[in-house]
Amino acid sequence: MDASAETIPEKLLGWYDAHHRSLPWRSPPGALPPDPYRVWLSEVMLQQTTTAAVAPYFAKFLARWPTVAALAAADEGDVKAAWAGLGYYARARNLIACAKAVAARGGDFPDSEAELRKLPGLGAYTAAAVAAIAFGERAAVVDANVERVITRLNAIAIPLPQARTQILGKVDAITPADRPGDFAQAMMDLGATVCTPRAPRCLLCPLSDHCAGRSLGPEKFPVKLAKAAKPQRSGQAFWIEQDDQVWLTRRANTGMLGGMRALPDDGWSARGDGDAQAPLDGDWTPAGSVRHGFTHFDLDLQLMVYSGADCSRLDPQQGEWWALGRLDEAGLPTLFAKAARLVTAGAATGRTIGD
DNA sequence: GATTCGTGGAC
DNA sequence: TGTCCAAGAAT
Numbered sequence: 001m002d003a004s005a006e007t008i009p010e011k012l013l014g015w016y017d018a019h020h021r022s023l024p025w026r027s028p029p030g031a032l033p034p035d036p037y038r039v040w041l042s043e044v045m046l047q048q049t050t051t052a053a054v055a056p057y058f059a060k061f062l063a064r065w066p067t068v069a070a071l072a073a074a075d076e077g078d079v080k081a082a083w084a085g086l087g088y089y090a091r092a093r094n095l096i097a098c099a100k101a102v103a104a105r106g107g108d109f110p111d112s113e114a115e116l117r118k119l120p121g122l123g124a125y126t127a128a129a130v131a132a133i134a135f136g137e138r139a140a141v142v143d144a145n146v147e148r149v150i151t152r153l154n155a156i157a158i159p160l161p162q163a164r165t166q167i168l169g170k171v172d173a174i175t176p177a178d179r180p181g182d183f184a185q186a187m188m189d190l191g192a193t194v195c196t197p198r199a200p201r202c203l204l205c206p207l208s209d210h211c212a213g214r215s216l217g218p219e220k221f222p223v224k225l226a227k228a229a230k231p232q233r234s235g236q237a238f239w240i241e242q243d244d245q246v247w248l249t250r251r252a253n254t255g256m257l258g259g260m261r262a263l264p265d266d267g268w269s270a271r272g273d274g275d276a277q278a279p280l281d282g283d284w285t286p287a288g289s290v291r292h293g294f295t296h297f298d299l300d301l302q303l304m305v306y307s308g309a310d311c312s313r314l315d316p317q318q319g320e321w322w323a324l325g326r327l328d329e330a331g332l333p334t335l336f337a338k339a340a341r342l343v344t345a346g347a348a349t350g351r352t353i354g355d
Numbered sequence: 356g357a358t359t360c361g362t363g364g365a366c
Numbered sequence: 367t368g369t370c371c372a373a374g375a376a377t
Contacts, residue, residue: 046373053363053372087361090375123375143373161356188373197371198366256360270359295361334362 008210009176009183015206016186021193023051024058029182036109036134037068040098043126043133044091051192057086071095072103080259081331089333093259094121111135133181140172141184145191151222152195152213159223231297235268237336238279239287239343240306240314245321246340247314248330256294257333263340264319270297282308290338303339 017029025042027034045054065071083092097120113131116122128139150167194201200218202208213221240247253259266274284304292299
C-alpha cells in the first residue's frame with residue numbers, strides 16, 4: 001500500500017533523527033551508545049514505569065552509584081530505600097542481584113541478548129533492549145509501545161497476550177542490522193508520542209502509508225481481554241512512637257512490597273482483609289485511614305496509634321526504632337509514607353486521605 | 356497461559 | 367470520581 005521505495009525502518013529512522021525524545025539515559029541518534037550500566041539501569045526502572053517517574057530516580061542512582069561495581073558493593077538496604085516510591089519492588093531486589101552477578105564477572109555486562117537474558121530482572125524485553133541499545137545487536141525489542149504500533153500497522157485482531165508471538169515475528173522482520181538500538185527506541189518513541197493509546201496522531205506518522213489499521217480505526221488495536229474487577233480490601237497499620245522514634249519493620253522478601261521497610265500491619269493482602277491483631281497489648285487509637293490503589297486490589301488502611309507506655313515486648317529481631325526527624329530517609333513504600341504523613345501531620349480528625 | 360507483583364499522571 | 371496504562375518479570 002506504499003508506492004515509495006523507502007522501507008519501514010528507513011522511514012522510521014528518518015523520523016527518529018528529527019523527532020526523537022531527549023532522555024537522560026540516551027545518546028542522540030547515530031552517536032556512540034551509552035554506558036551499558038546506564039542502559040541497563042534505565043531499562044529496569046522503565047519497566048511498567050513512565051519516563052517522567054524514572055528520571056529523578058535515574059539521576060539519584062547514577063550520582064550515588066556511578067558504576068555497576070559501586071552498586072554491587074552498596075548496602076542492600078540503601079538501594080532498596082533509594083528505590084522506595086518507584087514501585088514493583090522485586091525490581092530492586094533483582095537489580096541488586098544482577099549488579100552482584102555482573103560485578104562477579106569483572107564488571108562488564110554480557111554483550112549478547114542470550115546472555116543478558118540469564119541475568120536476574122532481565123526478561124525478553126529488557127535483554128533485547130540492552131543488547132540493541134548498548135551493544136548494537138539486531139535484537140527484536142517488543143514493549144507495550146511496540147505492541148501497539150505493530151498491531152495497528154498489521155491490523156492484528158488477535159487479542160493480547162495471544163498475539164505476542166506474531167508481533168515478535170513482525171518486529172524481527174523489520175528490525176534492521178544497522179542502528180537496531182535507534183530503531184527500537186524509534187518504535188517506542190513513535191508509540192509514546194504519535195501512535196498513542198488514545199487519539200493517535202496518524203497525520204504525523206511516518207508509517208501511515210504502511211498502516212493497515214489506520215482506516216479500520218487505529219484505536220481498536222491492540223485488542224485486549226477484559227480485566228477482572230479489583231477487590232476492595234481493608235486492613236490496619238500500627239504506629240508505635242517513643243522518644244521521637246517510630247517502630248518500623250522490614251517486610252518479607254517475597255510478596256507485596258517485599259524486602260521494604262514498613263509499618264507493622266495486621267496481615268491484609270490481595271486475598272483478604274487484615275485480622276486487626278495489634279503487635280502490642282494495650283490501648284490503640286484510630287487516627288484515620290488512607291486509601292491506596294494497587295495493581296490488583298484497592299486497600300483502605302486504617303492507622304492505629306499506640307497509646308500505651310510499654311514497648312518492651314517488641315522483638316528487636318522484627319524491627320527497629322527510626323528517628324521521626326529522618327523518616328523520609330527510611331525508604332517507606334508510598335502506602336506507608338502516606339500513612340506516616342497522616343500521623344505526623346497531626347491529622348487527629350480521623351479523616352480519610354485518598355490516593 | 357494466568358497471576359502477582361506499585362505508582363502517578365492523563366483524561 | 368473512575369479508568370486506563372506506562373521501555374515487564376517471575377512464577
